[in-house]
Amino acid sequence: MRPLLDVRHLVKHFVRKQGLFRAPSIVKAVDGVSFAIEEGEMFGLVGESGSGKSTTGRCILRLIEPSSGEVLFRGDNVLEFSRPRMRLARRDMQIVFQDPYSSLNPRMRVGDIVEEPLVIHKLGTKAERRARVAELFALVGLEADHLARYPHEFSGGQRQRIGIARALALNPALIIADEAVSALDVSIQAQVVRLMVELKDRLKLTYLFIAHDLRLVENICTRVAVMYLGKIVETGETRALFARPAHPYTRALLSAVPVLDPDTPRQRLELDPDAFDRDAPLREIAAGHWAAV
Amino acid sequence: MTPPLLDVQHLTVVFEGPRAALTAVDDVSFQIAQGETLGLVGESGSGKSVTAFAILRLLQPPGRINGGRVFFDGRDLLALSEREMRAIRGARISLIFQEPMTALNPVMRVGDQIAEALRVHGLATGAEAQNRAVELLRAVRIADAERRVRDYPHQLSGGMRQRVMIAIALACQPPLVIADEPTTALDVTIQAQVLELLRELKAQYRLAVLLITHDFGVIAEMADRVAVMYKGALVEQGPVRQILRAPAHDYTRSLLAAIPGGRR
Numbered sequence: 001m002r003p004l005l006d007v008r009h010l011v012k013h014f015v016r017k018q019g020l021f022r023a024p025s026i027v028k029a030v031d032g033v034s035f036a037i038e039e040g041e042m043f044g045l046v047g048e049s050g051s052g053k054s055t056t057g058r059c060i061l062r063l064i065e066p067s068s069g070e071v072l073f074r075g076d077n078v079l080e081f082s083r084p085r086m087r088l089a090r091r092d093m094q095i096v097f098q099d100p101y102s103s104l105n106p107r108m109r110v111g112d113i114v115e116e117p118l119v120i121h122k123l124g125t126k127a128e129r130r131a132r133v134a135e136l137f138a139l140v141g142l143e144a145d146h147l148a149r150y151p152h153e154f155s156g157g158q159r160q161r162i163g164i165a166r167a168l169a170l171n172p173a174l175i176i177a178d179e180a181v182s183a184l185d186v187s188i189q190a191q192v193v194r195l196m197v198e199l200k201d202r203l204k205l206t207y208l209f210i211a212h213d214l215r216l217v218e219n220i221c222t223r224v225a226v227m228y229l230g231k232i233v234e235t236g237e238t239r240a241l242f243a244r245p246a247h248p249y250t251r252a253l254l255s256a257v258p259v260l261d262p263d264t265p266r267q268r269l270e271l272d273p274d275a276f277d278r279d280a281p282l283r284e285i286a287a288g289h290w291a292a293v
Numbered sequence: 294m295t296p297p298l299l300d301v302q303h304l305t306v307v308f309e310g311p312r313a314a315l316t317a318v319d320d321v322s323f324q325i326a327q328g329e330t331l332g333l334v335g336e337s338g339s340g341k342s343v344t345a346f347a348i349l350r351l352l353q354p355p356g357r358i359n360g361g362r363v364f365f366d367g368r369d370l371l372a373l374s375e376r377e378m379r380a381i382r383g384a385r386i387s388l389i390f391q392e393p394m395t396a397l398n399p400v401m402r403v404g405d406q407i408a409e410a411l412r413v414h415g416l417a418t419g420a421e422a423q424n425r426a427v428e429l430l431r432a433v434r435i436a437d438a439e440r441r442v443r444d445y446p447h448q449l450s451g452g453m454r455q456r457v458m459i460a461i462a463l464a465c466q467p468p469l470v471i472a473d474e475p476t477t478a479l480d481v482t483i484q485a486q487v488l489e490l491l492r493e494l495k496a497q498y499r500l501a502v503l504l505i506t507h508d509f510g511v512i513a514e515m516a517d518r519v520a521v522m523y524k525g526a527l528v529e530q531g532p533v534r535q536i537l538r539a540p541a542h543d544y545t546r547s548l549l550a551a552i553p554g555g556r557r
Contacts, residue, residue, distance in 0.1 A: 263534070
């Protein structure tokens with residue numbers, strides 16, 4: 001079966017000017033990333049700050065123009081789309097951002113925020129759009145009489161629900177959740193994650209779940225890819241990868257996650273960046289489990 | 294029995310509002326013995342940071358202490374003059390913040406910031422303070438400390454900045470450190486290193502730590518005892534194993550249940 005999203009050799013280099021007399025340096029934020037997500041999957045992309053996971057997400061939607069590579073959505077390379085076609089494609093691919101405080105326009109009523117994508121894409125009459133917004137509010141667990149309020153009147157968790165409602169307005173197939181629950185308290189985080197999982201089943205969504213929280217990804221994602229300095233160093237079924245991490249970076253990362261039991265012996269593995277070949281290609285070390293070792 | 298190093302009794306903090314006062318810390322009592330780490334855990338708005346600020350008497354209006362007593366080393370901090378309090382802050386009780394980039398002075402070399410802590414409290418001056426700064430950077434495992442003392446904060450990584458904060462906090466060898474979300478802004482591998490460092494320094498200096506965090510993982514790694522805060526009040530406190538394995542209060546249970554991969 002053809003995957004819903006097929007990312008191939010995605011590259012994003014940023015050129016950093018270093019003053020008048022020095023040659024500009026190149027930051028390889030995304031350095032040849034490939035992965036595929038099947039329809040209905042929740043795919044986790046994990047890594048630490050600077051690993052390139054967010055840039056990857058943004059390149060897929062062309063919020064940042066990638067330097068090279070292919071992003072096949074239902075078989076078509078979105079990187080070759082004209083502007084009008086890209087706009088159309090974005091109906092199918094939406095993003096939920098990390099910060100519920102800065103991603104909602106503070107001067108717009110939340111009903112208008114959620115309606116805006118429908119307006120931009122000229123969908124439905126005013127009345128139909130209003131009905132759709134009410135439906136979306138119900139879907140994410142917000143009350144219809146909140147529609148006329150402003151973002152500051154909501155808590156972080158509620159704001160993230162508004163962000164999700166906005167992302168769902170156009171009935172997308174793919175949601176890119178970029179650290180969508182990272183800023184939330186743990187109990188609120190659990191509620192929003194539960195909502196996202198419910199919506200996935202109900203609306204047949206596919207997720208690219210970008211996160212730094214390994215425990216969270218382990219719990220909700222079927223497959224996962226680990227990024228380190230712009231490259232995927234390991235990918236596979238979540239359970240297998242967490243049980244038998246093969247790449248030194250994955251091992252160090254997993255060993256750094258605090259354990260909830262004070263009596264579990266800690267086996268911290270330090271990463272020695274010189275101990276592995278950063279250019280090693282991914283190879284299949286077990287069925288469906290790939291590592292750059 | 295030796296009295297506890299820090300003894301907080303019925304501490305209450307209110308924030309005066311235009312219509313009503315909000316009780317941010319509600320009759321909170323706990324003790325910390327010398328060398329002990331107490332984890333104060335709760336979600337945003339629970340009052341855990343306000344508690345720390347109240348102990349150090351750093352609350353800004355409209356916040357004010359409305360009741361209770363805070364004994365440190367036998368003295369009631371709430372009864373001290375501001376001048377006496379200044380001699381305690383940084384020297385006897387020091388504070389490590391979450392965000393080293395905002396807590397450090399961006400236009401001052403890190404060595405000078407450590408030396409300043411020593412100078413302010415009259416512990417060392419001039420070349421001696423500078424030498425001490427190098428020693429402290431070594432103590433927090435910063436490689437090439439002789440060179441790094443001359444760096445500005447922006448030249449350091451997030452993990453190194455947090456180590457500098459810890460060095461400043463330890464400069465006067467205080468018996469008590471209050472660490473407010475010390476690793477929350479750090480990547481998980483860097484967090485592991487900083488926690489490891491804190492554990493070593495704790496043993497080496499016999500430090501008592503009031504560790505404020507929202508993360509039960511950090512609690513499990515660091516704390517001897519845990520106090521759980523919810524809406525300004527302590528709902529439960531006890532030894533770390535008891536709280537993690539057999540939480541008595543519904544809120545603690547729900548908090549633990551919300552952790553991905555945590556307790557059911």
